Amino acid sequence: MLAYILRRLLLIIPTMLGILLINFIIIQAAPGGPVEQMIAKLEGFDAASGGATGRISGGGGEVSVAGSNYRGAQGLDPELIEEIERMYGFDKPAPERFWIMLKNYLHLDFGVSFFRDAKVTDLIVEKMPVSISLGLWSTLIMYLVSIPLGIAKATRHGSTFDVWTSSAIIVGYAIPAFLFAILLIVLFAGGSYLDWFPLKGLTSNNFDELSLGGKILDYFWHLVLPVTALVIGNFATLTLLTKNSFLDEINKQYVITARAKGLTERRVLYGHVFRNAMLLIIAGFPAAFIGIFFTGSLLIEVIFSLDGLGLMSFEAAINRDYPVVFGTLFIFTLVGLLVKLIGDITYTLVDPRIDFENREG
Structure with a gap:
């Protein structure tokens, strides 16, 4: 029985990896991620107000927002978009993000909520x-x-x-x-x-x-x-x-x-x-x-x-x-x-x- 329990416990590891990997791949393909939501929010706000100045936060970081970032039909400044991606961790390739997530999970570190500002x-x-x-x-x-x-x-x-x-x-x-x-x-x-x-x-x-x-x-x-x-x-x-x-x-x-x-x-x-x-x-x-x-x-x-x-x-x-x-x-x-x-x-x-x-x- 002890050997059986040990085998079952060891099988949990590849099972967890498979479930996380499949869901990670699905989420990468799903539209409307946090970066897209933030870009749409800023574009809509800046287009309505004629520009905004301040800071936005999420994913444990924040970026500065200035009225000149919105350029009409051309959208937001590419530098601001890159900063938003960096704030949410999307400046890294998907395999690297997945590997970082797994390493953090080994220490039971699940990160910070993008929108609730809490661990x-x-x-x-x-x-x-x-x-x-x-x-x-x-x-x-x-x-x-x-x-x-x-x-x-x-x-x-x-x-x-x-x-x-x-x-x-x-x-x-x-x-x-x-x-x-x-x-x-x-x-x-x-x-x-x-x-x-x-x-x-x-x-x-x-x-x-x-x-x-x-x-x-x-x-x-x-x-x-x-x-x-x-x-x-x-x-x-x-x-x-x-x-x-x-x-x-x-x-x-x-x-x-x-x-x-x-x-x-x-x-x-x-x-x-x-x-x-x-x-x-x-x-x-x-x-x-x-x-x-x-x-x-x-x-x-x-x-x-x-x-x-x-x-x-x-x-x-x-x-x-x-x-x-x-x-x-x-x-x-x-x-x-x-x-x-x-x-x-x-x-x-x-x-x-x-x-x-x-x-x-």
């Missing part, structure tokens, strides 16, 4: 509590609801309970989480009916003045609606996966043999079926966690005014804020690969018969 590391740390809160609690509650419900549906397959819960699952599967979020706001956040829950932020304005118990209650009070929307919008797939996995195991020969030996139904279910059926569910945990943690909560963050990593990454991609784009991509990919490895290791904890060292045999 990417500081921005990620600042936004992390929102994403961790949404991802952690949503995934935990989703598994606590879906696994028992899926087992109950499997053991009562074809019953009235199975039919009615399947109807609820179909509704949850058909309606996306952000629509449930809007419905919850209308019903419980002062939209049209009740005003029980807050509509904005992760904590109240007087959070620092509250006691420890008050802070905990305030924190969960703000999380009720967004977490509920995420759970309702994502529990259907996991519930059906659990049910189908248990049904597949229940119909196998070893279960019939265990029943023939006189074992109780509970002993058969949790002593034999559970371990085998849970393998598929464990395999899906990393994708479920990472999906909600980084991407699934984007619209929820927007609707409930939660400034997290999903919203920051989306805005960075729209604004071509490359340090933030690559910094978050690096963090997201690294966490995803590590969580996937943890999921594989958990296989052996659930079923010790699994041996990754002899998987070829």
Whole structure:
């Protein structure tokens, strides 16, 4: 197992390099980069005002701007354009920029945001509590609801309970989480009916003045609606996966043999079926966690005014804020690969018969 873990950790390096390289090449080909945006901004401003004097900043540097830089139909002074490219680091060829980025990432230096005037590391740390809160609690509650419900549906397959819960699952599967979020706001956040829950932020304005118990209650009070929307919008797939996995195991020969030996139904279910059926569910945990943690909560963050990593990454991609784009991509990919490895290791904890060292045999 140790050798397998070591190989997986070593494979993370070329995987990360490949992902960063592919995205770097795509971004180089995409129009509307930070240099083009700044040039268009200066040309539009100078054309409207007849010239401007001052300094512009971005990418950790700044350049001076004078009214004589804009030359009508000829555009900006080439020297100013070169200075802007130097400010954003585009005065170097693409391979050299990629190599510099990799060297900085080895020291966990993700650079400075082009448009937020802050280090990417500081921005990620600042936004992390929102994403961790949404991802952690949503995934935990989703598994606590879906696994028992899926087992109950499997053991009562074809019953009235199975039919009615399947109807609820179909509704949850058909309606996306952000629509449930809007419905919850209308019903419980002062939209049209009740005003029980807050509509904005992760904590109240007087959070620092509250006691420890008050802070905990305030924190969960703000999380009720967004977490509920995420759970309702994502529990259907996991519930059906659990049910189908248990049904597949229940119909196998070893279960019939265990029943023939006189074992109780509970002993058969949790002593034999559970371990085998849970393998598929464990395999899906990393994708479920990472999906909600980084991407699934984007619209929820927007609707409930939660400034997290999903919203920051989306805005960075729209604004071509490359340090933030690559910094978050690096963090997201690294966490995803590590969580996937943890999921594989958990296989052996659930079923010790699994041996990754002899998987070829």
